[in-house]
Amino acid sequence: MNRPLRRLLVAAGSMALAAVPLSAPAQAATMSASACPSGYLCGWSGTDATGSMMKTRTDMPTMGTWDNRIRSYWNRTSSVSCLYSDPKYSGSYFPDPPDNGLSSYDSSLDKAISSVKFVPNERECVDPPYAGWYAQPSPSTAGFGDLNGDGRADLLSRDRSGRLWFVSGTGDGTLLGGGWNSMTALTRHGDLTGDGTEDLVARDSSGELWLYPGNGWGKFGTRKDLGGGWKSMATVTATGDLNGDGRGDLLARDSAGTLWLYVGTGHGTFGARKSLGGGWKSMNALTAPGDLNGDRHGDLLARDASGNLWLYPGNGHGSFGARKLLGGGWGQMSAFVSVGDVDGDGRNDLVAATQDGYLNSDATFEANELRLYAGNGKGSFAKYQVLYRDWYDLNGGF
Numbered sequence: 001m002n003r004p005l006r007r008l009l010v011a012a013g014s015m016a017l018a019a020v021p022l023s024a025p026a027q028a029a030t031m032s033a034s035a036c037p038s039g040y041l042c043g044w045s046g047t048d049a050t051g052s053m054m055k056t057r058t059d060m061p062t063m064g065t066w067d068n069r070i071r072s073y074w075n076r077t078s079s080v081s082c083l084y085s086d087p088k089y090s091g092s093y094f095p096d097p098p099d100n101g102l103s104s105y106d107s108s109l110d111k112a113i114s115s116v117k118f119v120p121n122e123r124e125c126v127d128p129p130y131a132g133w134y135a136q137p138s139p140s141t142a143g144f145g146d147l148n149g150d151g152r153a154d155l156l157s158r159d160r161s162g163r164l165w166f167v168s169g170t171g172d173g174t175l176l177g178g179g180w181n182s183m184t185a186l187t188r189h190g191d192l193t194g195d196g197t198e199d200l201v202a203r204d205s206s207g208e209l210w211l212y213p214g215n216g217w218g219k220f221g222t223r224k225d226l227g228g229g230w231k232s233m234a235t236v237t238a239t240g241d242l243n244g245d246g247r248g249d250l251l252a253r254d255s256a257g258t259l260w261l262y263v264g265t266g267h268g269t270f271g272a273r274k275s276l277g278g279g280w281k282s283m284n285a286l287t288a289p290g291d292l293n294g295d296r297h298g299d300l301l302a303r304d305a306s307g308n309l310w311l312y313p314g315n316g317h318g319s320f321g322a323r324k325l326l327g328g329g330w331g332q333m334s335a336f337v338s339v340g341d342v343d344g345d346g347r348n349d350l351v352a353a354t355q356d357g358y359l360n361s362d363a364t365f366e367a368n369e370l371r372l373y374a375g376n377g378k379g380s381f382a383k384y385q386v387l388y389r390d391w392y393d394l395n396g397g398f
């Protein structure tokens with residue numbers, strides 16, 4: 001049974017309880033709602049699917065004779081339909097999810113719809129499908145974070161539909177492709193294949209690890225299978241060089257809490273793994289920001305289950321010195337992005353996103369923020385700056 005019919009039956013039931021006979025308009029509404037074909041957005045000139053009906057499955061920047069006439073509507077497409085109060089997708093808007101049932105009587109939309117657009121995700125009613133992003137040109141050659149060679153740190157942004165976007169340091173988004181929701185880990189930090197351009201490592205839901213070689217222009221070549229068995233890893237983190245051979249390495253923390261170093265060969269593969277010890281089980285996020293404390297050895301940041309952020313200074317020999325507490329309150333972060341120097345002062349920074357207020361109804365007022373924690377080159381960060389407030393209705397940034 002479809003939703004509008006169920007809705008009308010509920011209405012009829014409540015009327016029956018009140019000993020009011022089923023009215024003729026309600027029956028007419030049932031007939032009109034069922035006239036809306038699957039795959040279309042339908043609008044009616046009356047409330048509850050009464051009156052005359054229009055239908056569309058393509059964007060309408062203007063509504064023609066239907067401008068400011070729709071009083072009830074049903075989105076039977078598989079997209080979010082954005083209903084705008086003004087032409088050309090402007091003014092106030094309402095995002096109607098796919099097959100959300102018949103709606104009417106909404107005062108803000110009653111006889112007010114002037115344009116309609118269909119999008120995969122709600123944020124696209126008013127925002128790009130990718131997160132806002134901007135980075136200053138960096139004077140340093142950090143060796144990571146810049147995917148297209150213009151000296152600005154770049155972002156990979158995954159939308160909720162699983163499309164992956166290359167977002168350049170100038171804020172322009174380019175679609176890399178779809179299907180990335182099957183990846184349970186995405187990580188990058190510098191070159192793994194020996195051509196000097198940054199690569200991407202991804203783990204799929206079956207535990208297979210994949211290398212996507214960067215082409216130096218913000219895109220990736222044909223992926224290469226790095227083997228299976230990675231499903232038990234709670235985190236997989238590309239780190240850059242940790243053991244001092246100049247080749248990028250990888251860290252993975254297994255479900256028992258052991259941290260493993262996978263030494264990169266520089267040819268897109270990894271050698272035998274080495275245990276860095278147990279006790280990492282409470283660490284639920286690892287990110288490798290490069291050198292933070294000025295000794296030129298790549299460092300590691302880890303967040304524990306209490307929301308504390310710890311700096312593990314790399315010793316350049318494949319392990320870490322005594323950790324240092326950077327502070328608490330990091331539990332609200334939904335993503336950490338380590339892409340080198342973002343503010344252009346030559347020192348590596350950390351970028352973090354707060355909770356997604358669209359996906360978490362209990363998120364705080366600080367939700368949806370993309371924050372820059374500027375590194376001071378001495379192992380800690382300045383107070384954050386909010387870069388953007390549009391980190392919502394997304395599926396991660398890398």
Ligand SMILES: [Ca+2]
Pocket residue numbers: 145146147148149150151152153154168169
């Ligand atoms: Ca760049």
Ligand SMILES: [Ca+2]
Pocket residue numbers: 240241242243244245246247248249263264
């Ligand atoms: Ca190495």
Ligand SMILES: [Ca+2]
Pocket residue numbers: 290291292293294295296297298299313314
């Ligand atoms: Ca260091």
Ligand SMILES: [Ca+2]
Pocket residue numbers: 340341342343344345346347348349374375
């Ligand atoms: Ca910086």
